[in-house]
Amino acid sequence: MKTSEIMAMLQAKHPGENEYLQAVQEVLESIEDVYNQYPEFEKARIVERMVEPDRIYTFRVTWVDDRGEIQTNLGYRVQFNSAIGPYKGGLRFHRAVTPSMLKFLGFEQTFKNALTTLPMGGGKGGSDFDPVGKSDAEIMRFCQAFMLELWRCIGPDEDVPAGDVGVGGREIGFLDGMYRKLARQYNTGVLTGKGLTWGGSILRPEATGYGAMYFAHLALERIGKDLAGQKISLSGFGNVAWGAAKKATQLGAKVVAISGPDGVCEIPDGITDEMIDYMLVMRASNRNMVEDMATKFPDKARFIAGKKSWIVPVDIAFTCAFQNELSLEDAKQLKANGCWALFEVSNMGCQPDAIHWMQENGMLFAPGKAVNAGGVATSGLEMTQNAEHISWTAKEVDDRLHHIMSAIHEQCVRYGTQPDGHIDYVKGANIAGFMKVAHAMLEQGVI
Numbered sequence: 001m002k003t004s005e006i007m008a009m010l011q012a013k014h015p016g017e018n019e020y021l022q023a024v025q026e027v028l029e030s031i032e033d034v035y036n037q038y039p040e041f042e043k044a045r046i047v048e049r050m051v052e053p054d055r056i057y058t059f060r061v062t063w064v065d066d067r068g069e070i071q072t073n074l075g076y077r078v079q080f081n082s083a084i085g086p087y088k089g090g091l092r093f094h095r096a097v098t099p100s101m102l103k104f105l106g107f108e109q110t111f112k113n114a115l116t117t118l119p120m121g122g123g124k125g126g127s128d129f130d131p132v133g134k135s136d137a138e139i140m141r142f143c144q145a146f147m148l149e150l151w152r153c154i155g156p157d158e159d160v161p162a163g164d165v166g167v168g169g170r171e172i173g174f175l176d177g178m179y180r181k182l183a184r185q186y187n188t189g190v191l192t193g194k195g196l197t198w199g200g201s202i203l204r205p206e207a208t209g210y211g212a213m214y215f216a217h218l219a220l221e222r223i224g225k226d227l228a229g230q231k232i233s234l235s236g237f238g239n240v241a242w243g244a245a246k247k248a249t250q251l252g253a254k255v256v257a258i259s260g261p262d263g264v265c266e267i268p269d270g271i272t273d274e275m276i277d278y279m280l281v282m283r284a285s286n287r288n289m290v291e292d293m294a295t296k297f298p299d300k301a302r303f304i305a306g307k308k309s310w311i312v313p314v315d316i317a318f319t320c321a322f323q324n325e326l327s328l329e330d331a332k333q334l335k336a337n338g339c340w341a342l343f344e345v346s347n348m349g350c351q352p353d354a355i356h357w358m359q360e361n362g363m364l365f366a367p368g369k370a371v372n373a374g375g376v377a378t379s380g381l382e383m384t385q386n387a388e389h390i391s392w393t394a395k396e397v398d399d400r401l402h403h404i405m406s407a408i409h410e411q412c413v414r415y416g417t418q419p420d421g422h423i424d425y426v427k428g429a430n431i432a433g434f435m436k437v438a439h440a441m442l443e444q445g446v447i
């Protein structure tokens with residue numbers, strides 16, 4: 001297999017699908033050497049099969065807004081790969097959602113889910129519906145209309161969606177309510193991220209951010225450092241940034257920046273518990289403005305319009321918002337201000353040239369598919385609890401999450417250790433995820 005040949009073939013087949021092509025290129029570059037040591041992979045054309053989704057459902061979603069106007073959006077579910085288990089992955093509601101975006105996310109999800117050690121395949125879905133400025137009633141009507149189509153494509157042993165950007169506990173509630181009504185199934189575990197009184201797992205909302213901090217703790221411990229006392233910046237203020245801020249603060253780090261599409265909030269003395277709680281209010285308001293934090297806490301936070309978190313001097317940065325949110329210039333600015341490590345918590349949060357530059361300039365870099373896997377891993381734990389009709393305690397879930405993040409870190413070390421002893425976390429995560437899915441596909445024959 002030659003990455004350049006496969007990429008040329010995909011570029012011709014899927015012109016303009018930039019996020020998808022970027023995600024595939026990153027994985028192929030990392031695995032090329034290892035792949036070519038296994039003639040059986042080449043013979044079975046594993047790569048050619050793995051880079052295409054099994055299927056994509058596209059549907060029209062029509063709903064009525066608060067003014068009585070009829071609105072039409074597009075809905076999708078990309079079922080990417082089921083070699084190691086039912087399709088699993090979130091739903092993204094964002095005005096920029098396209099099939100390319102969901103294909104990149106489904107592709108990444110396949111390897112991420114493989115790393116969790118749990119039997120979950122990869123999928124992703126969503127809509128170009130824009131939640132910004134929508135009322136709760138509009139969100140409910142949209143979710144119901146979306147599920148009216150989606151419910152036929154999913155099932156607890158077939159495809160299990162969850163949240164992602166623009167889809168949190170409120171949306172999962174509306175979606176699951178409609179699924180129950182349509183399917184007449186009341187304990188199916190067909191969605192994860194559910195409310196605690198109707199089948200959800202304790203700690204699922206926090207899990208992506210918690211898992212990211214557990215991973216960062218392990219990576220730092222390996223080089224004789226500690227999260228406690230570090231100054232850190234996060235981007236975004238949604239569910240992922242919220243969980244990350246909570247755990248980072250508990251572990252003794254100081255969170256000095258969060259951000260939104262409108263700018264950055266600098267918090268020189270570190271975010272407080274009250275401010276962390278306020279992030280939830282900001283998310284529920286659907287205003288999508290981080291300035292609200294500075295308005296609410298004028299003595300603690302300073303809003304800088306139009307800037308990103310990466311202008312604030314820190315030791316460690318965590319991308320928690322959106323793909324490609326960190327550019328080469330951002331990486332250079334971070335390092336010039338003293339930052340020495342970057343953990344990607346958003347999916348594909350860094351642009352490829354930024355990653356290469358950080359790696360070449362001695363920064364510790366770990367990719368989203370390893371760092372943020374605690375979210376989907378805890379979704380897997382929610383599926384197990386649903387299947388057994390039980391609920392675990394916070395301690396039981398947290399212990400398992402810890403265990404899974406350690407296993408992911410170990411896989412990165414196993415496959416990513418370089419001759420000079422440092423860990424290439426990008427290679428480690430991509431090769432480990434790939435090997436598991438590739439072997440499963442090989443053993444299942446040509447299907």
Ligand code: GLU
Nearest residue numbers: 089090162163164376379
């Ligand atoms: N959207 C999350 C992710 O990117 C979670 C998916 C899930 O829980 O299924 O991994």
